[in-house]
Amino acid sequence: MIESIRVVGAGGRVGSTVSARLAERGIRLDEDEPELVLLCVPDRAIAEVAAEIAPGPWVAHVSGATPLAALDPHARRVGMHPLLSFSKTRGPEQLDGGWAAVTAEGDDARAVGVWLAETLGLEPFELADSRRAAYHAGAAVASNYLVTLRQAAGSLLEVADVPPEALDSLMRGVIENGFELTGPIARGDWETVARHLHVIQRERPELEELYLALAEATAKIAGRELPSNSLLLGAEGRGTKVCRTIAELRGALADRRRGSIGLVPTMGSLHEGHLSLLRAARSECDTVVMSLFVNPTQFGDEDDLARYPRNEERDLELAREAGVDLVFAPTLEEMYPPGFQTWVEVTELGSILEGELRPGHFRGVATIVLKLFAIVRPARAYFGQKDAQQAEVIRRVIRDLALEVELRVLPIVRDADGLALSSRNALLSSEERERALVLSRALGTRDLQKARALLADSNGLVVDYVEVASFDPPVLAGAVRVGSTRLIDNVPLEGEPTP
Ligand code: AMP
Numbered sequence: 001m002i003e004s005i006r007v008v009g010a011g012g013r014v015g016s017t018v019s020a021r022l023a024e025r026g027i028r029l030d031e032d033e034p035e036l037v038l039l040c041v042p043d044r045a046i047a048e049v050a051a052e053i054a055p056g057p058w059v060a061h062v063s064g065a066t067p068l069a070a071l072d073p074h075a076r077r078v079g080m081h082p083l084l085s086f087s088k089t090r091g092p093e094q095l096d097g098g099w100a101a102v103t104a105e106g107d108d109a110r111a112v113g114v115w116l117a118e119t120l121g122l123e124p125f126e127l128a129d130s131r132r133a134a135y136h137a138g139a140a141v142a143s144n145y146l147v148t149l150r151q152a153a154g155s156l157l158e159v160a161d162v163p164p165e166a167l168d169s170l171m172r173g174v175i176e177n178g179f180e181l182t183g184p185i186a187r188g189d190w191e192t193v194a195r196h197l198h199v200i201q202r203e204r205p206e207l208e209e210l211y212l213a214l215a216e217a218t219a220k221i222a223g224r225e226l227p228s229n230s231l232l233l234g235a236e237g238r239g240t241k242v243c244r245t246i247a248e249l250r251g252a253l254a255d256r257r258r259g260s261i262g263l264v265p266t267m268g269s270l271h272e273g274h275l276s277l278l279r280a281a282r283s284e285c286d287t288v289v290m291s292l293f294v295n296p297t298q299f300g301d302e303d304d305l306a307r308y309p310r311n312e313e314r315d316l317e318l319a320r321e322a323g324v325d326l327v328f329a330p331t332l333e334e335m336y337p338p339g340f341q342t343w344v345e346v347t348e349l350g351s352i353l354e355g356e357l358r359p360g361h362f363r364g365v366a367t368i369v370l371k372l373f374a375i376v377r378p379a380r381a382y383f384g385q386k387d388a389q390q391a392e393v394i395r396r397v398i399r400d401l402a403l404e405v406e407l408r409v410l411p412i413v414r415d416a417d418g419l420a421l422s423s424r425n426a427l428l429s430s431e432e433r434e435r436a437l438v439l440s441r442a443l444g445t446r447d448l449q450k451a452r453a454l455l456a457d458s459n460g461l462v463v464d465y466v467e468v469a470s471f472d473p474p475v476l477a478g479a480v481r482v483g484s485t486r487l488i489d490n491v492p493l494e495g496e497p498t499p
Pocket of ligand 1: 265266267268272273274276277382383384385386387410411412413414420421422423
């Protein structure tokens with residue numbers, strides 16, 4: 001069909017391979033007036049080189065990304081892109097069995113493109129000029145990113161002191177076996193995937209994001225759902241990080257914001273009540289943040305603050321066991337820097353019951369909780385029904401200030417004898433603890449008059465209040481002082497009774 005071709009760029013990778021094959025096929029390559037000029041030049045040079053060619057011969061380029069318009073002003077033009085990667089160390093045999101995209105605007109041009117491809121030993125297929133971007137993106141993913149994958153995989157083999165070249169026969173095998181998916185994700189073996197993630201985090205943290213993105217895409221192919229990052233890592237017991245500053249916590253949260261964040265605010269001295277909140281957060285959120293801060297502004301009385309039990313080491317151990325990802329244990333100055341003067345006041349709800357007896361208490365609670373919300377930006381925040389009025393105050397803050405936080409309030413956890421668990425229970429002597437039991441018994445009647453009567457009869461207890469509070473749900477709530485320790489408790493009057 002065509003007997004003479006001038007290859008422009010014959011010294012390059014594609015140009016030299018193509019020239020060698022054309023010579024093998026008996027095509028004349030050195031004529032001054034060839035029938036076809038084949039541009040094997042870099043993409044950005046095509047338009048300039050094409051413009052310099054005198055009209056007459058067919059003009060073709062071998063680029064996958066470049067539209068035919070780059071060959072203006074030539075009307076006899078065609079694109080023929082070998083979908084191959086070329087190496088200068090190999091000869092024309094590297095063309096054998098390859099595919100080639102032919103882009104043509106008419107039958108004559110198509111015939112030239114098909115002829116050229118077949119003469120080179122390629123299998124032609126048609127590519128519309130307008131679909132080049134998708135075609136080329138696919139080609140780049142398959143060829144260039146394979147290099148990226150080999151690099152990433154090789155760097156992991158180096159961690160194991162294994163030569164990266166060992167991967168090559170594996171990679172070839174995957175292609176030769178028709179891209180059949182095998183391995184841990186195909187099997188749903190998440191423990192193995194978790195082990196991969198652990199070593200990557202430790203040795204090659206720069207690969208974590210790539211590994212996760214590929215794992216997610218691979219799970220889709222396998223028809224499985226990849227467990228969330230934290231569940232995966234939890235399978236081997238991930239470390240709990242302790243952050244002392246706001247900046248440190250924000251930094252640690254930065255790459256976790258794609259998933260859901262749960263916040264459990266505590267003042268420490270953890271017991272089963274706190275742990276129930278942590279467990280709920282662990283099962284519902286990708287990342288669990290527990291704050292550990294004895295907030296001075298919610299204590300009215302200095303002695304009470306000084307006496308509040310503290311045991312950070314034990315708390316951190318329990319947080320670790322409960323699968324907490326981040327513990328935020330800030331200093332006083334971090335939460336109340338010098339000059340601090342911004343307060344959140346829930347005016348009515350914050351001044352009844354507990355608020356009446358402890359003026360300023362809920363102002364301290366609402367302020368610190370809002371600050372924690374601003375720092376952590378949780379999807380969900382976990383509170384105990386034990387502090388029913390506190391939960392109600394936070395609900396009000398969330399509503400009034402239109403915060404995007406889901407409030408989760410969990411039932412009261414009690415000891416076998418009915419006493420609601422509280423960090424303050426540690427301050428009771430055994431005799432005081434015995435006397436304190438009347439509070440839960442009285443509230444357990446779910447009857448205001450009976451409860452008041454029972455408490456009036458109990459010797460040595462000072463009753464601060466026993467009231468029905470119209471919270472959500474309504475509760476029978478009470479506060480008593482036993483010796484120098486103040487205890488609060490409540491029983492919901494609607495919905496599930498607290499066991
Ligand atoms: P605290 O450390 O006392 O500020 O309590 C932290 C969170 O744990 C609060 O939301 C409390 O309501 C909750 N909490 C405390 N005691 C219990 C309990 N016995 N049962 C359920 N939640 C509790």
